[in-house]
Amino acid sequence: MHINVTSIKKHTDEILARFNTYDIWSINETNLKPHQLFSLQGFNIFRNDRQNKQGGGVLLAIRKSIKCFEILNATIETNEAVAVQIETSLGQLLIATVYIPPAGKIQQKLFDEIYQLNNNCLILGDLNAALEEKGSRKTNAKGVQLKQILEEGYLQCIDNNLTTYARNNYEEKIDWILATQPTILFIDEVETHAPLGCKEDHKPITFNLSMTADLKPKSPRLTFNFNLANWNLYRKKLNEYLNKIDLKQKLETKEHIDTYTVALTNCITLAMKEAMPLANGKIRNNNVSEVTKKLIEEKHKVYRKWRKTTNEIDKKHYYKIRELVSNSIRNDRIEKLTAIMSTLSAKKMQSAGVWNTVKKFHNKRTKQSYSGQLIYQNTTANNDQEKANVFARYFENEIFVSKPDETPFHNQVNTRAASIKRKMKMETSSRENKFSPITENEIKCILKQLPNSAPGPDAIHNRSLKNYTKLLVIHLAKIFNAIVGMGHIPQEWKKANIILLLKPKKEKKVPSSYRPISLLSCLDQRTASVEIESTLSRSFALKSGTPQGSPLSPLLYILFTYDSMNNIEDHTQYGLFADDTALWAGSNTIKSLRRRLQTSANEFNRWFRSIITYGCTILLKTDNSIWKRMQILQNKALRAALGLPMYTSTEFIHLRTKIPMIKNYAKEILNKAISRAETYQDNTTTENLKRILSILQYNEN
Template identity: 50%
Template sequence: MDIISINETNLHEKTQFQLPGFNIFRFDRSNKKGGGVLLAIRQEISCYEVFSQSIDNNECVAVQISTQSGTLLICSLYIPPQIKISSRLFDQLLNINNNCLIMGDLNAASTLLGSRKTNSKGIQLQELLNNTAFSCIDDNITTYERNNYEEKLDWILATRPIIFCINNVNTHMPLGTVSGHKPLTFDLMIMADDKPPSPRIQFSFKLANWSLYRHTLNEKLMQWDVNRKIVSTNDIDEYTTFISESIVAAARSAIPQSSGKINIEISPVTKHLINLKHQFYRSWKKYGVGKNQYYRTREQLTLSLRNDRIARLKRIFHALTTKQMNTGKVWALIRKYHNKRIRQKITSVLKYEQFKVNSDLEKANMFATYFENDIYTSTPDTSAFHIHVSEVVKKINKSISTSSINASSINTSSITTSSINSQSFQAITPKELKLILKQLPNSAPGPDNVHNRCLRNFTKSLIDHLFNLMNASLRPGYVPSSWKTAFIILLLKPGKDRSQVSSY
């Protein structure tokens, strides 16, 4: 499933709810219990929230998704039994987007639309369909079942041509005994635009073949023309990219990639209950027997899964109290508990001063503007230490510029090791480079995906190339542009409004 709509969530605004792999959009009732609507949209789908409120007590949350043919407005709507259908709400949704799909419990029944009887809400629904661009799925499938009473109360509404893209509408058995509503499933024959995948590569270094890595790395580095001179900043950037791509290509060939998923083991009792539940369900549907056993087994399965979680948590805490606990176990635990938070996305409209933005690129630029102008403003540092460092830097710059003027016979655009040695500083030596590479920590890589473990497993050829690159960069004081980019992770402050840039 890619999109899930839930009505009567009964969630409070302070209640946390997450579904792995999905972005959650909610409207919670604040004045009394009950009600509430929720949309869960798979994280790979590009989307953002545009509407979350109650109009005339019609509770609605609406999310705009990007498709190959344009944008589509997806809405989850709940209308309590004694509340009238709000034409204002539907007009507002159409003003946002003419391509609109609504799913929800309207508590409306109409014989003209497939229900077994007609109530006042059903008459209102008929009038709405006659006066707006909305249509409904025309079938007689009952969506509510309680004791001997069955009725069609849940509806799928859509504008044209979206209504013609809906196929394979089916109902399923109610989930539990509290609600009599049957889950509805259908296929929406529209291709949504996927979010671009993360460029970050996760390697499983425990399975690395370092001999193959070094062999492949040497082959890749041999493709560079050793006689080529590095004479400009563009040459430095190109050389940096070549070395980075060579390291990553060698790593891909010799180090398996990690899926990033956490495999959770379940107990034999839980596996047995899962099989029993499936058997009873098939028997119930095929022969009409086993309904009570199915519900009883499902309750036992819920309890067994809960016991598995408790036992797993106890094992984790025990592992953290052992004397031989290593750093890898600590970070593995942190990933388990923070994976959901790391994957959260800023899916609502983002606000900064009087501006509002929706797309990911606009949000990134807005955050950059905010942090640059409001947070990381440069103020004069009047400390004695800063003044001393500034004076030393000025003297060094002056001596470099003076020596450059005196060396008139030297081409100033040329960046070679000999010109470095002629300056007032010493060039980096291969010995120094090896010492530094061996001491690199296991920190996360940047956008170039060059991991420090790959650098620590250097070859003579890699040392030669890094030696040339570092010294070529020192001569003009130019840092390669790819080294100036990094992954930035924004953390929402507890209890803050997620639509404000100042909340991160």
């Protein structure tokens, strides 16, 4: 399907309702900005957005089940194009969408480049070219340029007289289907449809391509439809499988724990498979009501009738139902917004419900699939398997890396840790008496409070654990106590699938632009595999980092900041919880209260200033854009503190407050650090700091 929409977001609902059965969509004039998030449920999106200007942009949407990868994303002069290669029963096929604006010129080198990438290609696009001998009403300048390309002989066009653009009483064929041999022989059933929305404009073009596309392998992760789960059957089957595990067997070695864990995991998974269906992956367009869908179908029927009869009555009928469709879509959006807003006024709101409502308006963390090329260490990855392995290599080599112990402090920590380990081994015989066993009631209490988080590689969801049986709790208590007693986490629970979130405004082709999120087993929160679409990378070891929610992260933070309140006076009390700090005081006058709190805040400021100064000299080497962002934050804070309007100049703010700008303050610290190093005759530090100063001076010049 091909269409020029002059704004994809405006017409998404109608496109999904009308053309959802088509596997490949070519869309011109998307009007999307490069930083704008956009997705179509069930499709991989390949975009080339217009830079620094309004309008334009092209998009290819390929159904997610089809094997494909981006092979071209380019703008040559004003010609915008994106091309994707798919696997078919007849070999590789390149599909490209091209948009050429009315004032632009057709660039033959773009079409030559597409053909050189793959001589079996299909090109769809609004070329704004009219060529009379190929079905247009007349020939324009771009029609002459198109004719020159066709005369080269490697491309042919669908030769029909279907008009693709209508405005008032003017109709013309300016959208084209171009293809090489033998692909063009497989194209049939070409037809046009009613323009989208309420205006006469470009008509959607649909056709059938008689080729079978190769499908991606099914995802190794099982996804269950919990809405259709038979929980009574699940609990019955779970007990049947658990009864096959010998409760009397002793867990005395690490191997015993690993074997027991695998058996327990298999019991839960088998019970889930028998009691609940797998998610079928069907795409539902929940934004459009059934009434709207029927009106859209009726609109296209009436349009065809009018174009066939050219009857004035049929024309008026079409215009009327076109308005009804537009109003119905608007009403659907209003109803959806009303339903979302009503959730905010509910008497009881769970945190998950609040977050789901927030996500409707704020899609910063929306998972965005990127289907283009990925580049890492001079390696270019195109397909999902190559990308997954590139991410695995990047995370293994640069992110989850255990840093070498080089300083005397590290050696001191290692010595102390080794001493503690030796002491623990000596007390192994009496360890059983040093902790209270985990009880079944404690496990039940925890299971009831589990959030509905995504499952790990074992596919066990927290909903399944919430529907526990007494026998499952007994098995969990046994294995948890064995784990604590022996200090061994089962290997099965250390595996994770990593999904990727693109960081805001980052380059999509670079692995470092993605934030990894590890999905671990719900039974334990460490090998990992990167998951892209339905493909997993090779497994690799995680050598650093802590699981989200682990008490170790805040504990390490507390160890670093434990002395931050040492100089706070007795008249002020304080509270620390991980990275949150609160100061409070009491007094019989506001003036005294203000003085006490300010004194305490100043003492705290002295503590963290001494920590910050260590980083300032290194920060000086950063990009100017980072300095600019930091300066904006400082300016906003000063305006808020002084109650100044947003248009107040930066110079006035710093002149009035006598507070130096961030970069100037950092340079002062750098010069002081150089002077201090020279005083103590620390030649190494002096040399390093002066090198940083020279880099700074060079960047400013």
